[in-house]
Amino acid sequence: ISMPLNESALINYNIELNSLANVRDYLVTFLTNLLITTSNSIILQSSSLAQLTQATNQLTRNTLMLVSNRCYELSAALYAMFEKISYEDAQSASNQLFQCASNILNGVNGPLQGRTDVLDLDYSRANTMPTDYDTDLESAWSNTNLFGGGDEASIEKNRNIYYQKQLANQINSQVTKILSLLTSSLHIHLNIGQHSLINTSQTFMSLETISIQSLKDRLVKQVENAQFNIPSDFILNTTSNSSISLRSRVDPLASYGNFQNTNLSRSISLSIIDQNGNEVSFQANENNPMQMIIPRDPNVVIPSMYLQNVTSINSTINNLLFDYRYINITSSLPISVHFEIHSLNRSLAYLFIYKFDQAPQLNSSINLSVGWT
Template identity: 40%
Template sequence: MNDLTTTTWNNILLQASSIALLTHAINELTRDTSMLASSKCRDMAFTLKSMARLVSSNDVENIGNHLIQCATNVLSAVNAPLQQRGAILELDLNRSSATANDYDDDMYLNLNLNGIFMKENEPSYERNFYHQKRTANIIAKQVAETLAAIAVAFNVHLTVGQNTTVNTTSVFTSLEKTLVSSLSNKRISPLGSAQIHIPLSSNLTQSDTVSVWSMIQPLAVASVTPGQVNTSLSTMISLSILDSHGKEISIHTDNEQPIEFFIPRDPNLIIPSMALYNVTLIHDAKHQFYFHLINITQSNVNLTVSLHIEMRPRNRSLNYLMIFRLDGQPQLNTLINNIDDWSLLCSSNISDDGIHKYFISNNRTAKHRFVIIGFRELNTTEICSNKSSTPPITDQPFNFSSDYELRTFTSACYYLDSNNNWQSDGLLVGSMTDYYQTQCFSTHLSTFASGYSHAPNPVLLFNDLFAHTQNSCPSVYPGEDIVNGMNLSKSNTILKFDHEMLSLMPSHLEHHDATIRYQIHKTNINQDIAIE
């Protein structure tokens, strides 16, 4: 592949189609092969850009289509193992047993000093991970250059109102030349459920001619900084506005009229079952609500997630009051009003599948570690109406006439910064987010992906209840039955959080007799980890 030349147009056409075909099997591409293909496709893209005015639009489009497929193929190939969406190739693992001389940056030195790498010439998954990340970062930069060059080449032959598209299993792209005035309130639906909505106003001059470059890839790239975000179940969507020379124009809107994106998730995502809580067996004379604690701790406090709560009563004709508080226990009675918010879950507004849904935005959860929600079943004399401006308050203990199920998940919106790290500042997760897509709002254009994670549902129990529930109602305190992707090596992180939570609970919850019990189901080996 290194010996191929791009001196003639026929050579470029033949090589581009061949490399696109050879890189199609992304699970079989080694790092070295991916690097060679990426470099070669970038070189051909630069040649295509320089020759675009000398050949027909059909030829430019054909060669560009092959190069786009090549670039996105190698990008997916090198990121698949990092996103746990592809196997680590044995050849790559063996090649990772390089000597320390191959590592010449601070990342290696820090890892080596901490004793993470194994001995030289000995296969190491940590060492392989380092190589994979470094290669992925190089390829990501090359692919960006490749796509930018192809966009310029395409743009040469387009006139206002024309567009060109590439639609394959590895990528969907569309380049459309238009007037800025036509972008106002424009909705782009490039593929499937993906959508982009450009607002009425922006910083562009209405009479300018621009090109709209949109792209969807089935797998989001891994962040350069590992372990901070989970984008493995997200597609990757990008939108750029190019000037007449093919250069990207910076576009900004305001928070009142942001750019809207719908980012699809992996269609193979398995929706977890809801956890059943036998609350009809619980009786407590001290508390007006039955509480659940949900961990929303982020490894990076600058990254934010939204929280989505789904509650399904066994008797859908019942009404409920839900309260919550961030980083503390909510309390609501005639003497104390210590809550962050509340919502009436009325039977008249329940969804067709019998589920009450509540959404807490990422702006609200930012820099918080956990949320405690409380449920109370309304009695027959209490009116349930969404028009209520104040919550119904009582000093009576909670009393449930029907059990309910609960399921929670977190979602996030991320943009890719110049260092190939995913960031969430300035992005807002929308309430239309569900298991199939994330609704995102942004005031700028970039490459976007979404985060998704099942949120465990531990239940807060009190000592005077524990003896009763432990014997007569074992199902009252299970957590959410899936912790996505958790393995034994990751369980220490969970345990660390539990230890911190237990040590902080008396001061935060103001209940020195409080007891927390988790039950975490590890689905791949059917092993339960219980913590009291």
């Protein structure tokens, strides 16, 4: 039986993808049972886990769960000995654990965001009847209402998504604890003006200790033009008046949640941490809010531009002077609008006009009423 080349390549890709995922699912059981003794053992194990989870589309739920638990254990062990080890050892271990935390976040959110394929092993495990099916009356597996009902195929698909969401919530919570432990292990070594930087293909993390006064009007720059602009008149919920730590992070993929349209952007975060290692809340003025730039994921292929020959508009039967485009962007979520114009004829001048809330009326007799000049 012959098939198109693209279809054959896709089948081979999925076979190899699931084969590699099965190998990682098997290997992780050995890496997560090693003894934690010294800082060197933490560095070695965290480095192995960071490499194992680097291919985030090959991580089963079992792999993600075991690695997440192990990363937390390693982070807790590092925090327990941070006063007894050098800053270099703490930074080396934290570097790997930050990458590991980013990898498992991307791995668990990838299928939910539609960015990676559902692995065969996950789908099979989700839809295999549990051994306690007959005795566990509250088992979620048999409650088809949780999976949207419908035919068997729909139930199986939604059941897999249900377990993926459950694990995503668990990992999101555990990664928050991991980040807190790692931050506490590092910031104790930093004096005012010093900072720790991790910049890899998996994650970006910057931790610096500064005075509270220098936080005003501060521009916190990250990779890929991501940034936070902190206003001058903010309210910081802390009694300390000396120094704080700023932790900024960029992860490759935003987490899945209650919001839609987050699967095209990076995930950025900024945390203010007091001298005790606790995160401090802060509030900006409505008239002078905090500004931020969230970069788009460059790995997402954006459809090509629509080309419009505007030079032929005024030669049409209606003799129009403008090409009108009305786009409805009504949404309950914030929307970022980007205009990009590429001129095909550099010898011509182009006039581009946009107006929000209603379609513009371009007429010289009413230009004062709609604000056009």
